[in-house]
Amino acid sequence: MRRRHFCGGSLIAPQFLMTAAHCLSELNPSQVTVVLGAHSLRSNEGSRQTFRITQVFENGFNPQTLENDILILRLDRAATLNSRVNVVQLPRVNDTVPAGTQCVTSGWGRLGTQARVPDLLQELNVTVTNRDLCRPNNICTGVFMRQAGICFGDSGGPLVCNGQIQGISSFIIQRCGSGVAPDFFARVALFRNFIDSAINR
Structure with a gap:
């Protein structure tokens, strides 16, 4: 392998x-x-x-x-x-994370849809959003001031909000860090x- x-x-x-x-x-x-x-x-x-x-x-x-x-x-x-x-500290059962909450995600995913994989672990400050596309079993985040977000290789990584792991990096739509579509995390509290x-x- x-x-x-x-x-x-x-x-x-x-x-x-x-x-x-x-x-x-x-x-x-x-x-x-x-x-x-x-x-x-x-x-x-x-x-x-x-x-x-x-x-x-x-x-x-x-x-x-x-x-x-x-x-x-x-x-x-x-x-x-x-x-x-x-x-990591786990959330309580059915804990919710309100829109606007500041969180951190991290990983060694690509630095852009076509970009290289970084050597050093990357951290990104993200904001929870409840845009139309988001589903109840996901937490959605965005970095809408600039084009940044999770990318290929970040899957499975953490979304930490107020010291607790609230999400697992799951999927994106369109492309990495589109600045339009949110990033999707599986909602750990469920x-x-x-x-x-x-x-x-």
């Missing part, structure tokens, strides 16, 4: 990672390596921890509509938590019971 970055994820418990279901829809999980604690894709940082996936919990993902775009991955051992690797049952199983 070509060893390259293709999706992001978030550590939700020392041995469990949350990502987008479409990330692994055509891959064999046993051939995927999970890397935590990286900042650069090229340099072999001492902070890196690598894992295999031993179990996958899915929740009725629909590849046509991209509904339920969430997967929980059980790692082969617990991560060592430190200043570079930590667990899956809180599923997440808890996967971790506690």
